[in-house]
Amino acid sequence: MFTGIVEELGTVVRIEDQGDAQRLTFAATEVLAGARLGDSIAVNGCCLTIAALEPEESRPGAGRWTADVMAETLARTSIGGLAPGDRVNLERAMAVGDRLGGHIVQGHVDAVGTVLRRVPSEHWEVVEVGFPAALSRYLVEKGSITVDGTSLTVVSVTDPGAADPAFTISLIPETLARTTLGFRQPGDRVNLEVDILAKHVERLLAHQAQPQGSTHE
Numbered sequence: 001m002f003t004g005i006v007e008e009l010g011t012v013v014r015i016e017d018q019g020d021a022q023r024l025t026f027a028a029t030e031v032l033a034g035a036r037l038g039d040s041i042a043v044n045g046c047c048l049t050i051a052a053l054e055p056e057e058s059r060p061g062a063g064r065w066t067a068d069v070m071a072e073t074l075a076r077t078s079i080g081g082l083a084p085g086d087r088v089n090l091e092r093a094m095a096v097g098d099r100l101g102g103h104i105v106q107g108h109v110d111a112v113g114t115v116l117r118r119v120p121s122e123h124w125e126v127v128e129v130g131f132p133a134a135l136s137r138y139l140v141e142k143g144s145i146t147v148d149g150t151s152l153t154v155v156s157v158t159d160p161g162a163a164d165p166a167f168t169i170s171l172i173p174e175t176l177a178r179t180t181l182g183f184r185q186p187g188d189r190v191n192l193e194v195d196i197l198a199k200h201v202e203r204l205l206a207h208q209a210q211p212q213g214s215t216h217e
Contacts, residue, residue: 124173
């Protein structure tokens with residue numbers, strides 16, 4: 001479980017192609033504090049498991065960590081498009097008792113969206129993101145959305161029936177400086193995770209609407 005509050009920008013160091021999987025190694029500092037094998041770290045919003053750790057002797061606290069990424073993850077997220085040198089958003093799994101600064105994030109990517117345009121302002125920047133129509137029912141104005149692992153508020157969203165649905169988000173200087181959203185350009189792909197609460201409510205309502213079978217004595 002995560003909160004969508006990015007802790008640091010890590011760097012892709014190495015990618016090993018294994019045919020039906022990839023083994024990715026990242027350089028990081030903050031998220032490795034107290035890290036152990038088997039711990040979870042969200043990479044651009046995708047929950048991955050630490051499979052190997054390599055401390056960096058020249059920089060205490062810094063190092064590298066490796067994760068195995070299966071074909072399903074590569075197909076359903078933007079992780080498969082990473083290359084050595086790319087910067088990525090990193091967040092450790094939330095500890096019980098921590099402040100929930102963003103919203104409840106599972107690290108399970110629902111779909112991949114596309115940055116459509118950026119509109120800079122004096123103190124913030126508006127970014128428009130296109131997304132698959134199947135997610136339209138989960139997005140509402142002022143609701144939560146996770147973009148590349150970053151917890152954000154939906155500013156506006158197109159009508160549910162729009163042929164090319166899109167939503168906008170406003171990014172403050174802190175978000176622009178500390179996450180990948182500061183340098184994403186039109187055409188770039190981003191991982192999206194909708195609010196898990198919306199999906200659970202939808203499921204409950206769908207079950208409630210189903211006709212109940214009659215009972216025969």
